[in-house]
Amino acid sequence: xxxxxxxxxxxxxxxxxxxxxxxxxxxxxxxxxxxxxxxxxxxxxxxxxxxxxxxxxxxxxxxxxxxxxxxxxxxxxxxxxxxxxxxxxxxxxxxxxxxxxxxxxxxxxxxxxxxxxxxxxxxxxxxxxxxxxxxxxxx
Numbered sequence: 001x002x003x004x005x006x007x008x009x010x011x012x013x014x015x016x017x018x019x020x021x022x023x024x025x026x027x028x029x030x031x032x033x034x035x036x037x038x039x040x041x042x043x044x045x046x047x048x049x050x051x052x053x054x055x056x057x058x059x060x061x062x063x064x065x066x067x068x069x070x071x072x073x074x075x076x077x078x079x080x081x082x083x084x085x086x087x088x089x090x091x092x093x094x095x096x097x098x099x100x101x102x103x104x105x106x107x108x109x110x111x112x113x114x115x116x117x118x119x120x121x122x123x124x125x126x127x128x129x130x131x132x133x134x135x136x137x138x139x
Contacts, residue, residue: 002093016091017079026129038126042118049073049099050106050114070099
């Protein structure tokens with residue numbers, strides 16, 4: 001939905017540094033990237049951000065748990081040293097929204113469901129990178 005909104009108001013998006021790095025690694029090391037970005041990464045991030053941080057902060061203040069967790073999750077995908085900080089900022093809301101959705105799913109459905117959602121999201125991304133690299137449609 002954010003991508004559609006950006007299109008409607010005329011904001012052009014390109015991959016940020018995080019996504020460019022993932023694209024390169026997936027194409028150069030597809031098996032290792034699959035294991036790392038599709039399985040290990042989501043499991044580690046869900047333990048860290050939802051089971052650890054979200055659960056800890058939610059015991060004190062639920063709305064703050066959402067805010068802190070989605071903000072940290074968003075900014076781990078942000079490159080403060082990028083030469084194109086505007087592009088990083090344009091892409092940041094995608095990660096913030098994912099962080100929010102993962103918190104919501106975790107709170108409502110638990111660790112395994114949010115982990116499966118995160119794995120599925122990353123799997124679709126990796127398959128898209130490989131498909132486009134093999135000559136699949138670009139739009």
